[in-house]
Amino acid sequence: MTRTITIDPVTRIEGHAKITLMLDDSGQVEDARFHVTEFRGFEKFCEGRNFWEMPGITARICGICPISHLLASAKTGDAILGVRIPPTAAKLRRMLNWAQIVQSHALSFFHLSSPDLLLGMDSDPALRNVVGLIQKHPDIARKGIRLRKFGQDTIRILGGRSVHPAWTVPGGVREPLSAENRDLIKEMLPEAFDTIDLALTLLKDASAGYEDEAAHYGNFPSLYMGLVTPEGGLEHYDGLLRVVDSGGKILESGLDPARYREIIGEAVEPWTYLKFPYYKPYAYSGPSYYKMGMYRVGPLARLNVCEFAGTPKADEELRAFRQLAPQGRAVNTAFHYHYARLIEILFALEKIAETVEDPHILDERVRSRADVNQLVGVGVSEAPRGTLFHEYHVNEEGVLQKVNLIIATGQNNLAMNRTVQQIARHHINGNGGKLTEGVLNRMEHGIRLYDPCLSCSTHAAGKMPMHVEVVAADGEVVDEIIRD
Amino acid sequence: MPVVTLTVNDELVSGQSGQSLLSLLKELGIEMPTLCHLEGLSDRGGCRLCMVELQGSKRLFAACVTPVQEGMVVYTHTERLNNYRRMILELLFAERNHVCAVCVQNGHCELQTQAAKNGMDSVRYDYLVPDLPMDASHERYVLDHNRCILCTRCVRVCDEIEGAHVWDLMGRGVNSRVIAGLNQPWGDSDSCTKCGKCVQVCPTGALTLRGSTVAEMEKQHDFLKWILTGREKKQWDYS
Numbered sequence: 001m002t003r004t005i006t007i008d009p010v011t012r013i014e015g016h017a018k019i020t021l022m023l024d025d026s027g028q029v030e031d032a033r034f035h036v037t038e039f040r041g042f043e044k045f046c047e048g049r050n051f052w053e054m055p056g057i058t059a060r061i062c063g064i065c066p067i068s069h070l071l072a073s074a075k076t077g078d079a080i081l082g083v084r085i086p087p088t089a090a091k092l093r094r095m096l097n098w099a100q101i102v103q104s105h106a107l108s109f110f111h112l113s114s115p116d117l118l119l120g121m122d123s124d125p126a127l128r129n130v131v132g133l134i135q136k137h138p139d140i141a142r143k144g145i146r147l148r149k150f151g152q153d154t155i156r157i158l159g160g161r162s163v164h165p166a167w168t169v170p171g172g173v174r175e176p177l178s179a180e181n182r183d184l185i186k187e188m189l190p191e192a193f194d195t196i197d198l199a200l201t202l203l204k205d206a207s208a209g210y211e212d213e214a215a216h217y218g219n220f221p222s223l224y225m226g227l228v229t230p231e232g233g234l235e236h237y238d239g240l241l242r243v244v245d246s247g248g249k250i251l252e253s254g255l256d257p258a259r260y261r262e263i264i265g266e267a268v269e270p271w272t273y274l275k276f277p278y279y280k281p282y283a284y285s286g287p288s289y290y291k292m293g294m295y296r297v298g299p300l301a302r303l304n305v306c307e308f309a310g311t312p313k314a315d316e317e318l319r320a321f322r323q324l325a326p327q328g329r330a331v332n333t334a335f336h337y338h339y340a341r342l343i344e345i346l347f348a349l350e351k352i353a354e355t356v357e358d359p360h361i362l363d364e365r366v367r368s369r370a371d372v373n374q375l376v377g378v379g380v381s382e383a384p385r386g387t388l389f390h391e392y393h394v395n396e397e398g399v400l401q402k403v404n405l406i407i408a409t410g411q412n413n414l415a416m417n418r419t420v421q422q423i424a425r426h427h428i429n430g431n432g433g434k435l436t437e438g439v440l441n442r443m444e445h446g447i448r449l450y451d452p453c454l455s456c457s458t459h460a461a462g463k464m465p466m467h468v469e470v471v472a473a474d475g476e477v478v479d480e481i482i483r484d
Numbered sequence: 485m486p487v488v489t490l491t492v493n494d495e496l497v498s499g500q501s502g503q504s505l506l507s508l509l510k511e512l513g514i515e516m517p518t519l520c521h522l523e524g525l526s527d528r529g530g531c532r533l534c535m536v537e538l539q540g541s542k543r544l545f546a547a548c549v550t551p552v553q554e555g556m557v558v559y560t561h562t563e564r565l566n567n568y569r570r571m572i573l574e575l576l577f578a579e580r581n582h583v584c585a586v587c588v589q590n591g592h593c594e595l596q597t598q599a600a601k602n603g604m605d606s607v608r609y610d611y612l613v614p615d616l617p618m619d620a621s622h623e624r625y626v627l628d629h630n631r632c633i634l635c636t637r638c639v640r641v642c643d644e645i646e647g648a649h650v651w652d653l654m655g656r657g658v659n660s661r662v663i664a665g666l667n668q669p670w671g672d673s674d675s676c677t678k679c680g681k682c683v684q685v686c687p688t689g690a691l692t693l694r695g696s697t698v699a700e701m702e703k704q705h706d707f708l709k710w711i712l713t714g715r716e717k718k719q720w721d722y723s
Contacts, residue, residue, distance in 0.1 A: 052695055052696060056697060060586060369695065371695070
C-alpha cells in the first residue's frame with residue numbers, strides 16, 4: 001500500500017536528495033540508497049577558460065564553503081605557475097580557511113544540528129529548526145549566529161566580502177592585511193572563544209541523552225583520510241595526505257597530495273549523480289569492487305588521522321575525543337562528527353589568535369607573479385567537510401583542457417549510504433516497513449552528521465527536499481515520505 | 485563656425501554647426517548611454533544606445549553620428565527610447581556569455597554599468613550560449629570572445645591611434661568576430677606592437693591583461709586624451 005506524507009517546512013540539508021530503502025521478502029531493510037539527483041557540469045564547462053579565472057568560477061560551486069574552492073583552485077594555480085607564494089600570503093590564506101571552518105562548522109552545529117540535539121529527535125518538525133531554537137533557547141541561538149558571524153566577518157575583513165571573495169589568486173592573495181583590519185579580527189576573538197566553550201558544554205550535556213544514537217549512527221569501521229603537517233599534526237591548508245584504518249593503523253603516512261590519483265579512484269552508479277571515490281589499494285574486482293575502499297573525510301577523519309592538534313585547548317579536547325574509542329583505535333561513530341567539528345572550531349580560533357600576533361602578518365609582499373610553467377597542477381586543501389582536490393590540465397597558453405574536482409561530500413558518499421542503511425535497519429526492521437516522522441528525521445540526522453553539501457559534491461544547485469521510498473522485494477513502493 | 489538653434493527635451497539650446505548631437509547633449513549635461521562611442525575615436529553608430537527621437541521622423545537616430553541642425557526637435561529619454569535601450573542591452577547579454585559574477589571585469593564593466601543604469605533587471609530572450617574560444621596566445625593580453633559586444637573600439641584605436649590595424653571584423657550578424665591579423669592567433673600577429681591600447685579601450689572583459697583574476701581588471705581611457713592633445717600641440721614633433 002502506497003502512502004505519501006508531505007511534511008513542511010524544508011529540511012535542514014543543502015541540495016536535492018532522495019533515500020530509497022530496499023526491503024527483502026521478510027520486510028527487513030536489505031539496502032539503503034542515498035540518491036543525489038542534480039547535475040551541474042562544472043568540470044566540463046570550465047574547459048576553455050583560463051586557470052587565473054578558476055578561483056572565481058569554482059567558488060561559485062558553493063555559497064557556504066566558497067573559500068575551500070578558492071584555496072584549492074588558487075593552490076592549483078600556484079602549481080601551474082610553478083611558484084612558491086610569499087610566506088605572508090600563505091599565512092593569510094590559512095587564516096581565511098580557519099575563519100571558514102569556524103563559520104561553516106557553526107552553521108552545521110547551531111543552525112542545522114542543534115535543533116535535533118536540544119529540542120529532541122521526535123519533537124514537532126515545524127519547530128525543530130533554528131526558529132524553534134530561537135523560541136526555546138534564544139541565548140544559545142543568538143550566540144551560535146554570532147559565532148558564525150565571527151567567521152563570516154573575518155572572511156569579509158580579509159577578502160573584501162563574506163561570500164565569494166576573489167582575494168585568493170594563483171600566486172598568493174590580492175591585498176595585504178592592514179593593521180586596522182588585524183585589530184578588528186583581534187577584538188572579535190574573545191566572544192568567539194566564549195561561545196565555543198558553551199557549545200562544547202552543550203554537546204557534552206546533550207550527548208548523555210543520545211547514547212542510542214551515538215551507538216548506531218554510522219558506527220562501522222572505515223578508512224579515514226585527511227591532511228596532516230609533516231610532523232603529523234592537524235592541518236587544513238597544506239601538508240601531506242594521510243590514510244588510517246579504523247584500528248588506527250597508518251596506511252599512508254605522508255603522501256604528496258599531488259599524487260592523489262595513485263590512491264583514490266572514482267566509481268559511478270546509475271542511480272545517483274554523486275560519484276563514489278574509494279581508496280584504490282583496498283578495492284578488488286567485482287560489481288561493488290569499490291565499496292571496500294570506503295573512507296571518510298571531514299572533522300572526524302582529520303582528528304583520527306592526526307597525532308596532535310598543535311594548540312593547547314584543542315589538544316586538551318582531542319585527548320578527551322580519543323577516549324571515545326579504545327586505546328589507539330579510530331573513533332568510528334559518525335555521531336561524533338559533532339564533537340570533532342567543535343574541536344576544530346576551537347583549534348581554528350586558537351590558530352587565528354596565534355596568526356594575528358605574527359610579526360610578519362602585515363607584510364605587504366603577498367603575491368608572486370609568473371606565467372605558465374607547468375601544464376598540470378593539483379591543489380588540495382581541507383574544506384570544512386573534508387579533503388578537497390582540484391586538478392587542472394592547461395595548454396601552453398594557460399587555457400584549461402581538463403578539470404577534475406573531488407569534493408569532500410563525494411568522499412563520504414559510501415559512508416553516508418552505509419549510515420542511512422544502519423539507521424534504517426535499526427528503526428524500521430520489524431516495523432513492517434512503516435516510516436514515522438521521527439525515523440525520517442533520524443535518517444536525515446545520519447546524513448546531516450556528515451554536513452553534506454550536495455551542491456558542492458555534484459557541483460549541483462538547488463534546494464534539498466527530502467524524499468524517502470521504502471521498496472519491497474517485488475518492487476512495490478511500501479511507504480514514501482516527501483518533503484519539499 | 486555658425487551657430488544652430490534647436491530644441492532638446494522641450495528646451496531651446498544652441499550648438500555649433502557640424503557638431504554631433506551626442507557631443508552637444510554631453511555639453512548640456514544630459515547623460516546619454518553609450519558603448520561603442522569613445523572620446524578620441526571616430527564614431528560608427530554601432531551600439532545604438534545613444535538613439536534619440538527627432539520630431540517629424542518615425543526613425544530613431546544615433547546621436548553620435550547625427551549632426552546638429554537648425555530647428556531640430558530632439559527627445560532623449562522617452563519611454564519608447566528607454567524600452568529600446570533595455571532591449572538592446574538584453575540582446576547583447578543574450579547573444580554571448582556575459583557571466584558578470586565570474587568575469588575579470590566585474591564591477592568595472594561598461595556593459596554591466598549600462599544594464600544597471602537602464603533598469604535591465606532580466607533578459608527576456610533565450611540565451612544563445614555560443615561555444616566561443618578564448619585566445620590566450622598573446623604574451624601580455626587575453627581575448628575572450630564570450631564577452632565581446634563587437635563595439636569595434638579595439639579596431640578603431642589600433643587603426644586610428646596606434647596605426648597598426650591588427651584588429652578587424654569577420655563574418656556577419658551573430659557570426660561576426662573580432663579577428664587579429666588575417667584571422668590568426670593574436671600572439672602570431674606580426675603587426676601587433678603590444679601597446680595594449682585595445683585592451684584599455686575595451687568596454688567589457690573581452691580584452692584583458694594576462695593573469696587578471698575575477699573582478700580585478702580596471703581600464704584607463706585617459707591615455708587617449710593625452711596622446712591626442714600631445715599630437716595636436718605637436719609635443720612630440722622632433723623633425
